[in-house]
Amino acid sequence: MNTPRKLFLHAPGIHVGGGLTLLQALYSAADSCVDFEQLDTRAAHLIPPSSAERHLIRPSLFSRLAAEFRLQQRVAKGDVVLCFNGLVPLFRCQGEITVFLQNRLLISTARLHNYSLRARLRLTVERFLIKNLAHRVNKFIVQSPSMAEQTRAHLGPNANIVICPYIANSRRSAVVTDRERRFDFVYVASADPHKNHQALLRGWSQLAEQGIRPSLALTLSLDSPLAAQLSDLKERWGLNVSNLGPLTPTEVGSLYAQARALIYPSFTESLGLPLIEASRAGLPIIAAELDYVRDIVDPVETFDPHSPTSIARAVKRHLGIVSSPQAIFGPEVFLREVLQ
Incomplete structure (x- = not known):
């Protein structure tokens, strides 16, 4: 036997x-x-x-x-x-x-x-x-x-x-009105370097320099060096960024219900669970233009994750803020600038 x-x-x-x-x-x-x-x-x-x-x-x-x-x-x-x-x-x-x-x-x-x-x-x-x-x-x-x-x-x-990808069986979310959404963007991620918070925060600082301050919720460990850096940037630029600390899966689900969009600048993921979770919660996704993203979701906007400027521009496009491209001049204007 x-x-x-x-x-x-x-x-x-x-x-x-x-x-x-x-x-x-x-x-x-x-x-x-x-x-x-x-x-x-x-x-x-x-x-x-x-x-x-x-x-x-x-x-x-x-x-x-x-x-x-x-x-x-x-x-x-x-x-x-x-x-x-x-x-x-x-x-x-x-x-x-x-x-x-x-x-x-x-x-x-x-x-x-x-x-x-x-x-x-x-x-x-x-x-x-x-x-x-x-x-x-x-x-x-x-x-x-x-x-x-x-x-x-x-x-x-x-x-x-x-x-063979899998995630937990989804639960039906409560209907939330737009007024109840506290954050324009949310990024559910740890403080690991490949999560690319540095470029994200530099992009948010560029937006603040232009007078644009969308609200953003992060889930960083409260004692991480990145959390301390965030405090300094908030004081310097007046960023509208909240660090909620690590959350349980139930709390993450509640956070999605309070957000208007997910932003995802990570350099590398084997799957990217928050992308799937946010998509199931009905959130539009603004993410890095990388293969792992396209494997599982269709983002509404994409950006170069290495470029804070690209991140800032994608955020502005999603918010409907029109940015004019740099004007191109003739050689006469160039010479005038030289001789002034």
Whole structure:
């Protein structure tokens, strides 16, 4: 008699952001078939109890290695391991390995100079591991066509890649009148460098210099350096920007109901959950002209995410503010300027 195959969920490091949202959505699905789970201890209170055998992993090297060893010892032939953290197990397992690749930085060669030294070291090691251990993986699951294309280019044509995006089942939102909307724009994102708040805030400063001050809601950690920088810019330019701090999924849904549009300047995303959430909430989207955006939504305006001027111009177009292009003169005017 054959022993029934088990599903092992391995999710160290998943405790904030889109990864946590997707993990919570997975647990919200009825009749979960997970038999064995390893979760980050920082997310334990955010994940509902289940019938699976649960182990908690602390954010330490020893705890992570112990979890990897436990996985190797417990997985039998025919079992399925779902690596929710996007990494391949360090120790070879007998079962079938499925990696849910939800961090585009892991398959990118882009420089990491904007990240802290600790983050650069971690991402460099993780990039090395996924590149060199990819042959152990039976299946990579990604969330968009552009992510699949980049993964195949990075890992080679033999990688088995499946596109299967998902988010939590949407709930019906209450009808909100335009008068009840507090913010012209909202950007739901952490303070990570690739989220590109710097260009966004420079664009908002350019608008303020022109006497245009649309309201903007951000969700930055209150103790982040970026939050302190925002306070300085608000004082200097009188920006109409509110930092609400990190929000729960329910609070994010309420925020969309208070906004008139989503702005999304991120340089890179594997999916971009706020794009889908805002679209389902009926918000117009002003976003970077990048593949990951076009994979999942049709923005009403786009911009060059590297250019604060382009961001400011897209905002003005959306607000219906007409800007005249630079006038072009003849050589006579140029000479007159020289001789004045």
